[in-house]
Amino acid sequence: MRDLGAISTKLQRERELLKRLNDALLILELDALGRISEVNISSEDVIKSRKFILEFAQRLCSVLKQEAPSIDLAPIINHFKSGMKPVEDWIEDLERLIEHLQNNRVVDDDVVVIEDILSLLDDQFTEDLRRLYLR
Amino acid sequence: MREYVKSKITEYSLILDWIENEIGILQAKSVHPRIISFLKNRLSDLKQSNGRLKAILNIENNRVINRTLPIIHDIEYQIYTLTCHYIPGLKREQESDLFLGNLLLSNVRRWGLSWVKDILVRLDGPYAVLPTLSEIPIIFAPPQQANSLLDMAGIYHELGHLVFQRFEEIADNLIETISGHFSEMMKEIGPMRPEKRTQVEDAIKDAKDYWTIERLSEIFSDVYATYTCGPAYYFSCVDMIVKMGGNPFNISTTDVHPPGAARVHACYKTLLPAYQEEETTLLVQNIWDTYVKSYQRPPDFEFKCANVLIDSIVETSIQNIKNLLPNTQRYSSTIRGLPEAKTLTPSDSLETILNKSLKILLKEPKYYSEWEKNVFAILHSKHAKK
Numbered sequence: 001m002r003d004l005g006a007i008s009t010k011l012q013r014e015r016e017l018l019k020r021l022n023d024a025l026l027i028l029e030l031d032a033l034g035r036i037s038e039v040n041i042s043s044e045d046v047i048k049s050r051k052f053i054l055e056f057a058q059r060l061c062s063v064l065k066q067e068a069p070s071i072d073l074a075p076i077i078n079h080f081k082s083g084m085k086p087v088e089d090w091i092e093d094l095e096r097l098i099e100h101l102q103n104n105r106v107v108d109d110d111v112v113v114i115e116d117i118l119s120l121l122d123d124q125f126t127e128d129l130r131r132l133y134l135r
Numbered sequence: 136m137r138e139y140v141k142s143k144i145t146e147y148s149l150i151l152d153w154i155e156n157e158i159g160i161l162q163a164k165s166v167h168p169r170i171i172s173f174l175k176n177r178l179s180d181l182k183q184s185n186g187r188l189k190a191i192l193n194i195e196n197n198r199v200i201n202r203t204l205p206i207i208h209d210i211e212y213q214i215y216t217l218t219c220h221y222i223p224g225l226k227r228e229q230e231s232d233l234f235l236g237n238l239l240l241s242n243v244r245r246w247g248l249s250w251v252k253d254i255l256v257r258l259d260g261p262y263a264v265l266p267t268l269s270e271i272p273i274i275f276a277p278p279q280q281a282n283s284l285l286d287m288a289g290i291y292h293e294l295g296h297l298v299f300q301r302f303e304e305i306a307d308n309l310i311e312t313i314s315g316h317f318s319e320m321m322k323e324i325g326p327m328r329p330e331k332r333t334q335v336e337d338a339i340k341d342a343k344d345y346w347t348i349e350r351l352s353e354i355f356s357d358v359y360a361t362y363t364c365g366p367a368y369y370f371s372c373v374d375m376i377v378k379m380g381g382n383p384f385n386i387s388t389t390d391v392h393p394p395g396a397a398r399v400h401a402c403y404k405t406l407l408p409a410y411q412e413e414e415t416t417l418l419v420q421n422i423w424d425t426y427v428k429s430y431q432r433p434p435d436f437e438f439k440c441a442n443v444l445i446d447s448i449v450e451t452s453i454q455n456i457k458n459l460l461p462n463t464q465r466y467s468s469t470i471r472g473l474p475e476a477k478t479l480t481p482s483d484s485l486e487t488i489l490n491k492s493l494k495i496l497l498k499e500p501k502y503y504s505e506w507e508k509n510v511f512a513i514l515h516s517k518h519a520k521k
Contacts, residue, residue, distance in 0.1 A: 025202065
């Protein structure tokens with residue numbers, strides 16, 4: 001038996017989160033630039049994206065504070081815990097973003113934390129993709 | 136980066152045109168209309184993603200352009216699935232692949248896989264499944280499988296991966312079970328020096344982290360396979376571990392499969408109590424006990440794969456199968472002795488046939504070859520070419 005099934009399952013879950021988070025961030029960044037109409041994005045899409053990023057940031061914060069189990073967020077948590085930047089600083093960045101999103105402010109530099117997380121998720125996804133190619 | 140994205144857009148336009156052409160050729164064969172329909176939808180999504188790359192490029196903003204890389208990686212993954220698996224699989228498909236595909240498809244409802252619309256079988260490799268497009272999975276199996284029941288129970292394990300991927304809550308529930316087990320362990324640490332305590336706590340965290348999504352998928356698939364196929368899969372699991380050799384208690388950090396001994400234990404615990412006492416199971420258990428007695432259990436096996444933990448994993452997995460797949464039939468046929476095993480009835484399910492096959496193989500192997508030929512004569516007449 002090959003491990004194709006198990007790796008594909010992992011990839012699918014990673015893909016789902018990566019795709020949704022990347023799309024949502026793209027929309028918020030375009031909104032901050034005032035250029036959503038150029039790429040056929042509606043104001044409802046912006047509202048949905050803000051909501052998605054807000055919920056994601058809240059979930060990540062909660063997992064970081066309480067160490068609750070989360071299979072999807074495990075690569076991010078492990079990276080945070082082993083990195084140079086203290087976990088408390090990540091939490092602070094996420095809380096600032098949450099506050100701005102909750103107050104409906106235009107988010108600009110606050111989303112850097114999501115850009116960093118996306119980069120981690122993308123690295124994990126491509127690492128597993130390379131494993132799949134080797135099968 | 137702009138130049139790179141531009142080059143990828145051109146590359147994808149060409150590849151997607153080629154895929155479209157190939158799908159058109161395959162559609163003309165009219166063998167798998169549902170698979171073709173899903174592939175067309177996927178192609179359409181890919182064209183949209185390529186369109187999005189073009190739109191991002193036109194924004195001409197360095198920050199926004201960083202969003203293209205995850206899109207490129209996603210397109211690569213989708214293209215790989217189509218060009219390296221589906222298109223070659225459909226192009227090379229022979230009557231034997233189609234026969235096994237039809238045989239499996241005729242059983243999906245009983246196995247609880249109501250979302251599966253078609254199955255592409257590729258009899259050109261070891262057992263595996265590609266569940267990426269869960270409605271139209273690809274199942275790989277060795278070529279002799281179109282004419283032999285030996286090892287066929289392995290397919291049930293691959294079906295387990297389909298279930299595990301389809302219902303994300305299974306992984307979440309299993310993680311909860313595992314976290315609960317190790318949290319209890321953490322609470323039970325008695326008084327000790329701070330350095331020693333840190334050491335023990337780190338070991339517990341390490342044991343918890345051992346249970347990655349891939350390993351959960353593997354052990355769940357063993358439980359699902361035993362649940363649906365009964366002792367025939369239990370034997371298949373024992374056979375696989377014994378023929379691969381090595382210490383079945385060894386924990387490898389690079390292998391996505393849990394150690395063989397943990398998998399065999401999970402299968403045994405999944406069997407209904409009546410089967411645990413049944414003659415065939417006792418024979419298989421004896422084979423297993425004889426094999427493992429010369430091997431030692433390393434301490435990390437007892438820690439990461441303790442029987443009590445595996446029992447909880449089995450319990451959670453079975454509960455999830457019952458809750459999420461209420462139509463899945465648990466294997467519960469009774470085969471009373473060899474004479475009944477040798478008799479084929481029209482109502483025999485594939486798993487009943489596999490369990491009869493196991494009984495004959497273990498008790499009267501000389502009769503096996505002739506019996507298997509009879510089985511395939513019937514199966515081929517039912518499931519050969521659409």
